[in-house]
Amino acid sequence: MTVMFIYVFMVTFVMACVYGFGMFKHRKDLLIKAKKKRNMIIFFGVSLASFILAIALAPTPEETEAQEEKKVEEVAKQEEREQKQAEEEKEQKEQREKDLARQEEVKAKQKAWAEKQEAKEKAEAEKSAAKEAEEKKQKEEEAKQKAEEEKAKKEAEEKKKAEEDKAKSDATGAVIVSLMEENFKNTADISYDNESKMIIVKPVGAQFTTELLLMIDGMKSMDDWNYLSDQMASFSKTISENFGEGYSLVILNPMNEDRVMIMVMDGVVIYDPFEAGDI
Secondary structure, three states: OHHHHHHHHHHHHHHHHHHHHHHHHOOOOHHHHHHHHHHHHHHHHHHHHHHHHHHHHOOOHHHHHHHHHHHHHHHHHHHHHHHHHHHHHHHHHHHHHHHHHHHHHHHHHHHHHHHHHHHHHHHHHHHHHHHHHHHHHHHHHHHHHHHHHHHHHHHHHHHHHHHHHHHHHHHHHHHHHHHHHHHHOOOEEEEEEOOOOEEEEEEOOHHHHHHHHHHHHOOOOOHHHHHHHHHHHHHHHHHHHHHOOOOEEEEEOOOOOOOEEEEEEOOEEEEOHHHHOOO
């Protein structure tokens, strides 16, 4: 407050001097002089009042010392506050650094755990894949072995069946050949082809052969041939009914054994050269 009054005193004192100089300058002009004088008196009065108040309000040496001590105390408190604030900021900074270091440590541990877990899962996956591959391979081997066993079993069964069928066919053929030999009474050689299930009649008797040749040459009635054809069909039907279908009877051409005179199967005449016009 004292400083303000001193400042007001200085300003007003200067203004009073300025108006005093103006009054002296316009001393001949009474109107301006009176105006300048009035203003000079006003500013001089204000200046004087400010000077008096400044002196009145000026602190005593004790007050000044107390103010100085107070300022020193406030400065000390301010410094203490600043030091405390600096320490707090330092502690906060150290705490932030510790927190950051702790976070980094946690992240590092989490990363290490994740990598370990990933490696574990990868190892388990590889182990599982290897196990699956081994199981698949084992199953394939078992399936292959089973297929081979089934194939071998099937082949054995087929072989056994073929052997049984052959034996049965041979036995059947032997019976049929025996019956045929009784019918032809040494006039033909009777044989049996197991693979084709064919009973082959090869004329060897002179009479039988001669009669066939006469028929071929058209010098003998075909009644005998028709009778032979009917007899062959009847005998073939008897074979089919008693031993099963698929057995064929053939009589070879006595002049050319590569040609067939007649073929009968299951009671039906399949080939007759006289009817076919191949004679």
